[in-house]
Amino acid sequence: MFDIKWIRANAEAFDTAMQRRGALFRADKLIALDENRRGVIVRLNEAQEKRNAASKQIGQAKAQKDEARAQALMDEVSSLKEFIQKGEAEEREAEKALREALEVIPNLPLADVPVGEDETDNIEYFGPNGSPELAAKARPPKPAFTYRPKEHYELGEAMGEMDFEVAAKLSGSRFVVLKSHLARLERGIGQFMLDMHVTEHGYTEVQPPLLVRDDALYGTGQLPKFEEDLFFAGQGEMRFALIPTAEVPLTNLVRETILEEKELPLRFSALTPCFRSEAGSAGRDTRGMLRQHQFNKVEMVSITTPETSIDEHERMLDCAEKVLARLGLHYRVMTLSTGDMGFGAQKTYDIEVWLPGQDAYREISSVSVCGDFQARRMEARYRATDGKPRYVHTLNGSGTAVGRALIAVMENYQQEDGSIAVPEALRPYMGGLATIGGR
Numbered sequence: 001m002f003d004i005k006w007i008r009a010n011a012e013a014f015d016t017a018m019q020r021r022g023a024l025f026r027a028d029k030l031i032a033l034d035e036n037r038r039g040v041i042v043r044l045n046e047a048q049e050k051r052n053a054a055s056k057q058i059g060q061a062k063a064q065k066d067e068a069r070a071q072a073l074m075d076e077v078s079s080l081k082e083f084i085q086k087g088e089a090e091e092r093e094a095e096k097a098l099r100e101a102l103e104v105i106p107n108l109p110l111a112d113v114p115v116g117e118d119e120t121d122n123i124e125y126f127g128p129n130g131s132p133e134l135a136a137k138a139r140p141p142k143p144a145f146t147y148r149p150k151e152h153y154e155l156g157e158a159m160g161e162m163d164f165e166v167a168a169k170l171s172g173s174r175f176v177v178l179k180s181h182l183a184r185l186e187r188g189i190g191q192f193m194l195d196m197h198v199t200e201h202g203y204t205e206v207q208p209p210l211l212v213r214d215d216a217l218y219g220t221g222q223l224p225k226f227e228e229d230l231f232f233a234g235q236g237e238m239r240f241a242l243i244p245t246a247e248v249p250l251t252n253l254v255r256e257t258i259l260e261e262k263e264l265p266l267r268f269s270a271l272t273p274c275f276r277s278e279a280g281s282a283g284r285d286t287r288g289m290l291r292q293h294q295f296n297k298v299e300m301v302s303i304t305t306p307e308t309s310i311d312e313h314e315r316m317l318d319c320a321e322k323v324l325a326r327l328g329l330h331y332r333v334m335t336l337s338t339g340d341m342g343f344g345a346q347k348t349y350d351i352e353v354w355l356p357g358q359d360a361y362r363e364i365s366s367v368s369v370c371g372d373f374q375a376r377r378m379e380a381r382y383r384a385t386d387g388k389p390r391y392v393h394t395l396n397g398s399g400t401a402v403g404r405a406l407i408a409v410m411e412n413y414q415q416e417d418g419s420i421a422v423p424e425a426l427r428p429y430m431g432g433l434a435t436i437g438g439r
Helices: 004-009 011-021 027-063 067-102 132-138 152-159 164-171 180-199 214-220 247-254 309-327 373-378 402-412 424-430
Strands: 231-233 240-242 257-260 266-275 294-304 331-335 347-355 360-369 380-383 389-391 393-401
Touching: 004 011, 004 027, 011 027, 027 067, 152 180, 152 402, 180 266, 180 294, 180 309, 180 393, 180 402, 180 424, 214 247, 214 373, 247 266, 247 294, 247 373, 247 393, 294 309, 294 402, 309 331, 309 347, 309 360, 309 393, 309 402, 309 424, 331 360, 347 402, 360 402, 373 380, 373 393, 393 402
Parallel strands: 257 380
Antiparallel strands: 231 240, 266 294, 294 393, 331 347, 347 360, 360 393, 380 389
16 A cells, blocks of 8 residues: 555656556545645644634633633634534545545556556566576476377366366355365375475465454455455454465564564465455356365465565565476466556566466466555564664465466376376375376
């Protein structure tokens, strides 16, 4: 969320950034809301000063036994009291109007983010050195097939271990029941990813709540703008939302705190179920497991200083890439355009894994740097070496989506007889099994 003082001081830069985002927000309209708020405050302060002065004069008039003047002053105080009550209500309304306008404005993109309208304007990213050749050597190659590779749901249903019909009876569309080896493989993938981030990448494992309050969702930017994408349980003081991503509880671990600079960076990781209504994706990816209301994901969150957040973004991307490399899955990395970035992001890398059954790349991880955008909403700060509190920078990334990793393993490691070869990295989580399914 933005500080209106910054917008007033940087109106032209704000408007330019919003134009790059393709957003319709303008500094002059926001400043007009702030001017109205300031005007109300000025009038209110003037009325309060007059009331205070008149109140003092009442005592003086009574001491002088000037009852007429005392009564006139009391009438004035009474009138000013009514004016102030109305003014305080106006101030609350003006504050609310400005706050509601500010809280739906997306984050400003960094200067190197490509300008575009949607995903068609995303640009492939080959790492800090910018070499396609070196990136190709570092990434696993596409698998070669002598037959038409099947999609994951064809393989899973043929194995009798992926059941969408039973899931629909239980819960409706966009759910799945996994059984036997596929259930174990999906669980093993999540554990493998979490173990890798904790033991090799220095993240602290967290088991967060799956139900969160509105304040937590507001802090990371899901509310108020994306309420329709959430599932809620309970009502009133007992209303909670099921987490759409572990980014919400992990990032909010530092809400309303002042950290010491020596504590940073903080790095958290969690394997959790995630719940999304997919309200904006009606009709998309209706077959299979690609877009579900409930799915598992390993999340990474970093809390850093402003000076280190860009480097941390590259580090986090590398952590997610290493997961796919260890699994032997071919992928590419895309820098999202301004029109395809998420609400709270300054810059986002998407990792897209190759799915031979679809003959297409599909997103399996998004890694974003958010600057102080979320920190301002959460009041998350740190005390710098000069002693002054500053807002932290926050980053988040999937490391990775477990269900989509299962899809990728199934499609990339499928055999002609319908069996699935288990990647070597996952065999310890499968009791040593090298193959599952098949005739």
